[in-house]
Amino acid sequence: MSESERDLGEVQREHWQQTYGGHPGMYGEEPSEPAVHAAAAFRTAGAREVLELGAGHGRDALFFAREGFTVLATDFSPVGLAQLRDAAGAQGVAERVTTAVHDARDPLPLADASVDAVFAHMLLCMALSTKEIHALVTEVRRVLTPGGSFIYTVRHTEDAHYRAGIGHGDDIWEHGGFAVHFFSRELVDALAEGWSLREVHAFEEGGLPRRLWRVTQTVPNNG
Template identity: 70%
Template sequence: MTQDAQREHWQHTYEAHPAMYGAEPSDPALHAADVFAKAGARDVLELGAGHGRDALHFARRGFTVRATDFSPVGLGRIAEGAEAAGLGARVATQVVDAREPLPFGPSSTDAVFAHMLLCMDLSTRRIEELVTEVRRALRPGGTFVYTVRHTGDAHFGTGLSHGDDVYEHGGFAVHFFSRELVDRLAEGWTLQGVHAFEEGALPRRLWRVTMTAPAND
């Protein structure tokens, strides 16, 4: 699937189903907020913020949030929701495409959260580059929490294969993670934990990965 097709898919999804995931935060976001607070984080960068249920949760927990996505429609929903909830001063939005270098300076955030962003239609090489960019953007000792669908998921190995563990179903491509890839991405970090969980009606099978950057970067 092309980059433009992926963007069009999500633009249409956010327009047609603005509350498709509900208003409550995801379980990974609940976990991440607790981890970030314990670590003393003040600001959170969310990659692939969708329609904002997790970004708004972080803001309610007292963090300053930079919500990013490649869909201006989704980001517009987030801005509207933040204003309606009285959280406009805590939430900023920015169009960011994960296929391109992250437009953030070194040591510019305390924490990064990405719920299923890394398992989008991205090559292994781009995923590795993206994690390196996350580490660059984090302040020393900062925390990164991400979730990905893994190779134990029912859709892995089925549908249209794009190679590189990417499979497409219904026009939507997913990069399924092996545990070896998770461990490779954690090289140079402190891997705090890999938690298996399920989400949705299929159900989707995912890992929630928590890791911290070196304190002396």
């Protein structure tokens, strides 16, 4: 990782810490649409445990727990994860939720083939370089069981904020202090090499609206 990549990551981490500190529970208590979809898909696939990357204050992790899954929720913001733990206690699901402070640029703190399902809503499109995104997806594949599912969402190059604000190179653009890596379809396809790519579903979220893809890919059973 170059110094400039590390610097942007550290600035972003601080920005997210301050954002969650200033706006506790900012995404609300209701689960995202992708999480509702993922819970159904994971259940159909027979999954019991979910690893969530970039869980923030936990609107989706807590939903997965309420749905009966055991959840490991990770994020690089301890402030967000503290809010998640408080909410887990208040909702009576604390025994099914574990949190871990984890930077998506680092190896996952899990053994090979140890989790059935991985979910990441708007995490892969954070301030990660293409190389770091590939490394993260390789890690996701390492920790998934054969047949395991990975459902992620990303903002893409049709989003209104693509090429707006401060450019950091590698399709990363910063707007209002938040740096986003806008995904091309080529990047989605490249990340699915060696996986079974099940679906790339376009949807919108929020008032802008953000334009996203929800991607579902699974580890081949012989993989």
